[in-house]
Amino acid sequence: xxxxxxxxxxxxxxxxxxxxxxxxxxxxxxxxxxxxxxxxxxxxxxxxxxxxxxxxxxxxxxxxxxxxxxxxxxxxxxxxxxxxxxxxxxxxxxxxxxxxxxxxxxxxxxxxxxxxxxxxxxxxxxxxxxxxxxxxxxxxxxxxxxxxxxxxxxxxxxxxxxxxxxxxxxxxxxxxxxxxxxxxxxxxxxxxxxxxxxxxxxxxxxxxxxxxxxxxxxxxxxxxxxxxxxxxxxxxxxxxxxxxxxxxxxxxxxxxxxxxxxxxxxxxxxxxxxxxxxxxxxxxxxxxxxxxxxxxxxxxxxxxxxxxxxxxxxxxxxxxxxxxxxxxxxxxxxxxxxxxxxxxxxxxxxxxxxxxxxxxxxxxxxxxxxxxxxxxx
Numbered sequence: 001x002x003x004x005x006x007x008x009x010x011x012x013x014x015x016x017x018x019x020x021x022x023x024x025x026x027x028x029x030x031x032x033x034x035x036x037x038x039x040x041x042x043x044x045x046x047x048x049x050x051x052x053x054x055x056x057x058x059x060x061x062x063x064x065x066x067x068x069x070x071x072x073x074x075x076x077x078x079x080x081x082x083x084x085x086x087x088x089x090x091x092x093x094x095x096x097x098x099x100x101x102x103x104x105x106x107x108x109x110x111x112x113x114x115x116x117x118x119x120x121x122x123x124x125x126x127x128x129x130x131x132x133x134x135x136x137x138x139x140x141x142x143x144x145x146x147x148x149x150x151x152x153x154x155x156x157x158x159x160x161x162x163x164x165x166x167x168x169x170x171x172x173x174x175x176x177x178x179x180x181x182x183x184x185x186x187x188x189x190x191x192x193x194x195x196x197x198x199x200x201x202x203x204x205x206x207x208x209x210x211x212x213x214x215x216x217x218x219x220x221x222x223x224x225x226x227x228x229x230x231x232x233x234x235x236x237x238x239x240x241x242x243x244x245x246x247x248x249x250x251x252x253x254x255x256x257x258x259x260x261x262x263x264x265x266x267x268x269x270x271x272x273x274x275x276x277x278x279x280x281x282x283x284x285x286x287x288x289x290x291x292x293x294x295x296x297x298x299x300x301x302x303x304x305x306x307x308x309x310x311x312x313x314x315x316x317x318x319x320x321x322x323x324x325x326x327x328x329x330x331x332x333x334x335x336x337x338x339x340x341x342x343x344x345x346x347x348x349x350x351x352x353x354x355x356x357x358x359x360x361x362x363x364x365x366x367x368x369x370x371x372x373x374x375x376x377x
Contacts, residue, residue, distance in 0.1 A: 004243040078206070154184075253293065305351065
């Protein structure tokens with residue numbers, strides 16, 4: 001089936017007693033165990049409401065199995081710890097989401113895990129690997145610079161070396177990119193963003209093979225980042241409109257990126273859909289759409305970043321991303337605030353960089369709001 005159809009139908013639990021078209025909410029945290037092999041329990045990540053989301057997302061990502069978590073960081077940290085331990089080495093991109101970056105720098109040394117950061121380039125990642133490398137973590141497009149990496153090349157190198165590859169696919173979503181089909185081992189999503197899609201859920205998921213899912217699930221049972229039934233139900237409901245939402249957001253983002261790219265108050269636009277952007281050719285080869293996220297730098301000589309944010313009328317300066325409403329933030333003050341200013345400058349995240357999560361509003365209204373807020377001081 002096509003993605004749009006999978007979003008609506010796949011994974012649904014059809015209750016024979018009520019014959020409802022939607023999955024019921026199973027609120028029990030206690031289930032009878034007699035005469036069954038796999039008794040559900042929320043912290044075992046095997047309840048009916050957890051399972052339906054995993055089945056739907058597995059079909060969308062062309063995976064076999066997965067584990068649903070209470071946050072994107074729970075998904076990422078649990079997955080990393082399932083495959084890397086004391087004495088192992090991990091390669092990570094410089095431009096990874098700030099929470100993943102901080103997870104490595106704050107905890108790996110204490111856990112005895114060695115690590116190296118690499119530029120968003122397949123050659124750089126390959127060169128950073130050592131004989132002790134067990135895990136490579138990438139992101140494409142990256143947060144917030146929208147960098148693109150050749151996913152196939154990284155996956156081919158890692159498979160030849162027996163290294164587990166993990167990708168954060170939050171920005172692209174399975175609608176625009178399916179990394180498992182490109183050779184990646186585990187796909188991570190912060191479901192708080194596009195999967196939930198309405199800025200009201202906190203969740204995460206890892207999609208992979210049956211073998212890898214068993215390893216992740218075993219670690220997850222120790223760490224306990226499970227999701228409750230009601231949130232599972234709301235997430236499943238949101239996933240039904242994922243394809244149509246992301247299609248609209250992607251179309252809007254492309255138009256807005258072109259507008260910003262031609263504006264004299266903007267010095268740089270980061271969007272893989274622009275022909276002059278870094279990684280455009282690679283993005284075209286591995287993505288079906290360029291996504292609803294972009295970032296840009298203002299010309300501070302013409303417009304103050306703070307003044308621009310305060311003049312916006314419809315677009316809200318807020319944290320997170322991927323909702324139906326357009327929101328904007330300064331990564332130096334939000335997603336990457338926990339990274340030192342020196343490290344942010346090294347990566348390329350300066351104080352005038354703004355990350356825009358494009359919503360499903362009419363594109364003309366979004367552009368009009370940006371345009372009026374860019375009035376020169």
